[in-house]
Amino acid sequence: xxxxxxxxxxxPPCPSASEAALLPAELRAWMILLATTGSIEQxxxxxxxxxxxxxxxxxxxxxxxxxxxxxxxxxxxxxxxLGRPKTRLTYQIACLQHAGLVTRRSVCGDKRGVExxxxxxxxxxxxEASPTLADTVNSGLARIGAEEREAMYGLxxxxxxxxxx
Numbered sequence: 407x408x409x410x411x412x413x414x415x416x417x418p419p420c421p422s423a424s425e426a427a428l429l430p431a432e433l434r435a436w437m438i439l440l441a442t443t444g445s446i447e448q449x450x451x452x453x454x455x456x457x458x459x460x461x462x463x464x465x466x467x468x469x470x471x472x473x474x475x476x477x478x479x480x481x482x483x484x485x486x487x488l489g490r491p492k493t494r495l496t497y498q499i500a501c502l503q504h505a506g507l508v509t510r511r512s513v514c515g516d517k518r519g520v521e522x523x524x525x526x527x528x529x530x531x532x533x534e535a536s537p538t539l540a541d542t543v544n545s546g547l548a549r550i551g552a553e554e555r556e557a558m559y560g561l562x563x564x565x566x567x568x569x570x571x
Contacts, residue, residue, distance in 0.1 A: 435557040442554065446546035453542045457535035459505060463490070465496050468507065471524045472532050478523030480513060507531065 417475075441539070447462055454465050466488055470479060479487075485495045499522055502508040507528035513519030524532070 414443055418514075431557070431560050438554045438557045439561065442558070444548075445549070446506045446543055447518055449546045450539065453538060457538055458507075460502065460507070463472065463488075463494075464502055466530055467495070467498055467502060468524065468528065471508065472529070475522075478509075478511075478521040481510075481520045484522065484562050490529055502528075541571070 438533075441552075450465075451462055454460055454462060458465065458468070460468065468486060470484055470487060481492065481495060484499075485492045488495070490498075499508060499510060503510060506525055506528065508522050509525055510520050512520055513521050
């Protein structure tokens with residue numbers, strides 16, 4: 407079976423610095439970052455469907471929950487972190503719950519609060535799929551050219567200089 411990520415066409419190269427003279431460096435770098443993440447998201451989409459049976463947005467929810475050793479997150483916090491409307495998140499959580507990947511429960515002392523957590527099935531599938539997903543992301547990042555990398559480093563000068571935060 408062919409690798410689903412290979413069926414996604416490469417995006418055209420970003421404009422060179424001379425072609426983007428009207429854009430300030432920060433805006434140009436931001437646009438390159440968006441194009442790069444969009445390209446990786448396109449490559450990741452079919453892999454997510456094959457390995458986890460979820461959409462990219464549902465995957466982002468799973469990533470937030472997988473990073474929580476202490477349990478779950480309130481739905482309002484997930485919506486804030488992902489910059490998503492609460493109504494859309496409610497639908498995504500319902501899909502994940504139907505698949506048996508997350509649970510929802512009321513927050514103690516707050517009858518309107520709802521906390522979401524990964525189920526054991528969700529943890530197991532996420533752990534099993536993580537190497538494949540990481541490989542897909544890495545292959546997308548490997549396609550970033552030197553000019554694009556240099557522009558993105560402009561957004562994070564400490565990364566370009568090798569310093570840690």
